[in-house]
Amino acid sequence: MEGFQNKKSQMIGIGIITVLMIAVIAYILKDESLENIVNTMLSIKPMFILIAVTLMIFYILCEGVNIWIVMRALKKDVNLLNCLGYGFVGFYFSSITPSSSGGQPAQIFIMKKDGLSMTSSSLSLMVLLFSHQLVIIVMGILAFFFVPDFSTTYQTGFKLLLIYGFGSNSVILIGILLLIFSPNIVFGILNFFGILVYKLRLVKNRDSIKKKIESSIVEYERGAAYMRNNLNVIVKVTIVTFFQILAMFSIPFVIYYAFGLSKYSYFDIVLVQAVLNISVSSLPLPGSVGASESVFLDMFKTFFGNFVIPGMLLTRIANFYIVLIISGVISLLMYFRKNNEMPGGVETQ
Structure with missing residues (x-):
């Protein structure tokens, strides 16, 4: 998987994030007093920032735990510590690629270096994605x-963005559900597109495509059949995912509480954060940078009042920027560890 090793692609992603971040912050602060905002941010106790960052790290660690749960259910000999590392790799590459498209390929690459088959890795990540989409949509x-008054508060443009977010997330959820419980339908579609790309002469070797699809069908059906007969695994993953997402969605409340605000409940803020996540998660922007900040200001201005800008900045620092650096460092360590051929897991049959 060249994507994991492509330094140029990583630098482009980081560059886009940096440019978007500077542009958005500059736009937001153009009519504001930078000194007042900085002083307001510095007025809260560092303990609250530490708590917020810890919640986000917990979010990433939960993904690693879920990978470990599914891999063990598939009878794979995996190391929990390595699985936690896969979680950081996924967060980092999801954050620097549009629509979080780079996270799973990077995880599959690093798992393969640990001796885990692409099919096992893909199936485990598919279960994680299904549980993640399910929990977020339900909370939304x-x-x-x-x-209160949620459906009438926001402007038409935001409502369209919300509809798009719900729609795209629902399509992903349904697709994964079919892949787990009706893989033949999914692979029938894959066969159709395989023939189509051959007829359009986008690929030359039809037999090669057919063999790859048939091989994947056999392995995925075996794994999917196991999951169908062991729904308790999906239940376990979904429970962990619930607390994982709850931790991330709790970060705005920690910042809200840090300012001494108390008018709105924890429940209100967590649910609004769920809607914000749905609205921006499918946009083709690395880390949803720009969209997350703008939508936060619109959605949370009722909650934070005059503190909404410093509240947004502190929330994004805690739930994205600091953890992006941490996950980048851990991903780098994982990469060099693999280059040194230090084994992490062995595929068992």
């Missing part, structure tokens, strides 16, 4: 029922 739906 709950927001419409329990957050």
